[in-house]
Amino acid sequence: MNKVLTFIPILVLLSCGATQTTIIENGKEAKGHLKNGLKNGTWTFYKAGKVDAVGTFVKDQKNGDWSYFYDNGKLHQKGEFRNGKQNGIWQYYFDNGSFMGMGELVDGKQNGVWKWYHKNGNLYTERWYVDGKLMEIKSCFDSRKNVLDCGTISNGNGTMLFHDIENESDTIQEFQYKNGVIKNE
Incomplete structure (x- = not known):
């Protein structure tokens, strides 16, 4: 009987939390958690069955680290969002994986010196x-x-x-x- 009473509160707590959700919109699939109907936590977006982007939401706004990928699975760009806008250093890559460039974004706008490179690294x-x-x-x-x-x-x-x-x-x-x-x- 004690085991049953201990198990019931755990079920209640689990049912109150975020739920895993799959959304298909315009042929794109997204998987993540909804909390009170809003995207929260890590979400993964797919295009033609391949990972297109991975990032974190807080109350339906992009917040935290985000990574975007080419169709071949290689990293295209990565950086941070704050309150739905790109902030901090963003890095970009060619589709072969070599480094393309970087610079700082403040509220989604380029600031400071941005450097871009050739595929050979120069x-x-x-x-x-x-x-x-x-x-x-x-x-x-x-x-x-x-x-x-x-x-x-x-x-x-x-x-x-x-x-x-x-x-x-x-x-x-x-x-x-x-x-x-x-x-x-």
Whole structure:
């Protein structure tokens, strides 16, 4: 009889906690816990049956460490959310697993120096941001460490030349900036 009475409170406590939930929305599956109808704790998101993202929710807002993955399972990016916004140092990776770049986000906006790299590990560019606005291109190199022309942005104004480092091609796109943001065409 004592065993039965001890077992009942444990069942009651377990039934009051979060429940494992699977949600399928727009062909994407998500697994995690709901507490009072809100996402709480670690959630895993799937795309075509493969892990797409893993992260933590607190009362339905992204909070804590998050990782996003390529279709091949390799890490694409990782960083932290606070109150639903990206904060802290975020790191990015190529689909082959090599390091692509990193920088700081404050309330979802780029701040400070961001560094991007070629697949061979050599520095591609350093860019300086303030409150999400590109203020200056500090340096730019090709994969063999030769200086590249990446534009003339100063104090948020000028031209940025974007080189396709992910595919190591000679493709260049040109963007005009005014006050740190791309001008509309």
